[in-house]
Amino acid sequence: MPVHAGMSHMGIEMAKRDYYEVLGVAKNASEEEIKKAYRKIAMANHPDTHPNDKDAEERFKEASEAYEVLSDKTKRQNYDQFGFAGVDGAAGGYSNVYRDFSDLFSGSGFGGFGDIFDSFFGGGSRSRSSSPNVVRGASLQYTATVSFKDAIFGTKVDVSYTHDDACETCHGTGGSGMKTCPTCHGSGQVARGSGFFQMATTCPTCHGSGQVIENPCSTCHGTGLRKKSEKLSVTIPCGTEDGTRLVLRGKGNAGPNGGPAGDLLVSVHVLDDRYFVRDGRNVFLQVPISFTQAALGCEIEVPLVEGGKVRVSVPAGIQSGKSLRLKNRGVPAFRGSVDDRGDMYLTLVVETPKHLGLKARGLMKELAQVLGEDASPSPIPFER
Numbered sequence: 001m002p003v004h005a006g007m008s009h010m011g012i013e014m015a016k017r018d019y020y021e022v023l024g025v026a027k028n029a030s031e032e033e034i035k036k037a038y039r040k041i042a043m044a045n046h047p048d049t050h051p052n053d054k055d056a057e058e059r060f061k062e063a064s065e066a067y068e069v070l071s072d073k074t075k076r077q078n079y080d081q082f083g084f085a086g087v088d089g090a091a092g093g094y095s096n097v098y099r100d101f102s103d104l105f106s107g108s109g110f111g112g113f114g115d116i117f118d119s120f121f122g123g124g125s126r127s128r129s130s131s132p133n134v135v136r137g138a139s140l141q142y143t144a145t146v147s148f149k150d151a152i153f154g155t156k157v158d159v160s161y162t163h164d165d166a167c168e169t170c171h172g173t174g175g176s177g178m179k180t181c182p183t184c185h186g187s188g189q190v191a192r193g194s195g196f197f198q199m200a201t202t203c204p205t206c207h208g209s210g211q212v213i214e215n216p217c218s219t220c221h222g223t224g225l226r227k228k229s230e231k232l233s234v235t236i237p238c239g240t241e242d243g244t245r246l247v248l249r250g251k252g253n254a255g256p257n258g259g260p261a262g263d264l265l266v267s268v269h270v271l272d273d274r275y276f277v278r279d280g281r282n283v284f285l286q287v288p289i290s291f292t293q294a295a296l297g298c299e300i301e302v303p304l305v306e307g308g309k310v311r312v313s314v315p316a317g318i319q320s321g322k323s324l325r326l327k328n329r330g331v332p333a334f335r336g337s338v339d340d341r342g343d344m345y346l347t348l349v350v351e352t353p354k355h356l357g358l359k360a361r362g363l364m365k366e367l368a369q370v371l372g373e374d375a376s377p378s379p380i381p382f383e384r
């Protein structure tokens with residue numbers, strides 16, 4: 001739970017000092033000057049180095065709030081223009097500043113600052129500081145392409161990939177003897193980027209562990225890792241939709257220095273079918289019928305997603321575009337029972353004959369007369 005500075009009581013608002021005054025910088029101070037000024041005050045008044053010193057804590061909070069506003073271009077502009085009213089909400093605290101705080105100090109020899117900061121603010125927000133030496137390996141992405149039918153009924157796919165595994169010689173330790181990393185001084189992070197906005201990134205020397213090996217293993221040169229080819233049989237469950245991501249825990253890269261492995265993330269790409277279309281647990285199929293079949297009714301044979309065919313009765317007088325439902329011929333639930341499926345919808349498309357022979361044409365004319373078809377039909381109203 002982040003601690004919010006005592007801004008909840010409105011009384012403080014009244015006594016609030018100008019942010020530039022708080023940091024002791026000019027109104028036109030550069031970003032670098034503001035950063036420097038804040039750094040100085042924060043160092044001198046840090047609550048962990050001044051326990052039970054209410055004044056120091058107050059100065060620290062005040063400076064942090066000022067810094068949060070003045071270090072942000074937009075907030076600074078608003079503040080310059082409208083005063084405290086322009087940065088309402090920023091006054092809620094310095095939670096954003098505290099997140100960036102150790103970044104501000106990294107590379108300056110204050111590697112342990114992040115930890116101090118966490119303990120002061122209740123901690124728990126940075127997993128790396130609670131256990132700085134445990135770094136999880138990277139998760140890997142893999143795309144498996146399956147057919148329309150296999151995605152519906154489930155299948156197994158072979159997944160071949162290469163990943164980092166623990167070195168067999170040193171059992172992932174990378175060697176023997178540990179010392180504090182000279183690059184990051186044990187913090188595991190270094191500041192990257194130019195100008196005011198710096199990002200903390202994982203230290204390239206120790207890969208975030210904060211420590212380096214004195215006597216590196218000759219097989220893996222101290223990385224504790226080796227490349228390994230893996231072949232897994234991955235189950236694609238029934239009812240899988242396109243874009244589903246399956247997580248195979250611990251099948252990614254091994255962590256450096258014996259850290260836990262990342263995951264293998266298998267994204268499933270489902271191929272389209274030439275005839276069937278799927279929407280969730282239902283499948284749709286367009287079936288052409290002739291207009292005499294539509295008028296008289298008929299029995300047709302239609303294909304099923306699982307293969308094979310089924311006979312379907314089309315009632316007389318069916319209109320083009322109407323659907324017939326075939327229960328339990330659709331898609332099972334994801335990881336569900338293959339006996340409990342959604343439905344299949346047949347959409348009947350009535351086709352108009354294109355080429356009529358002499359006899360057919362005559363019959364058609366006769367039919368039109370018998371039916372008393374009007375040469376000027378009136379429009380059909382929209383259905384509501």
Ligand SMILES: [Zn+2]
Nearest residue numbers: 167170217220
């Ligand atoms: Zn090794």
Ligand SMILES: [Zn+2]
Nearest residue numbers: 181184203206
């Ligand atoms: Zn390092």
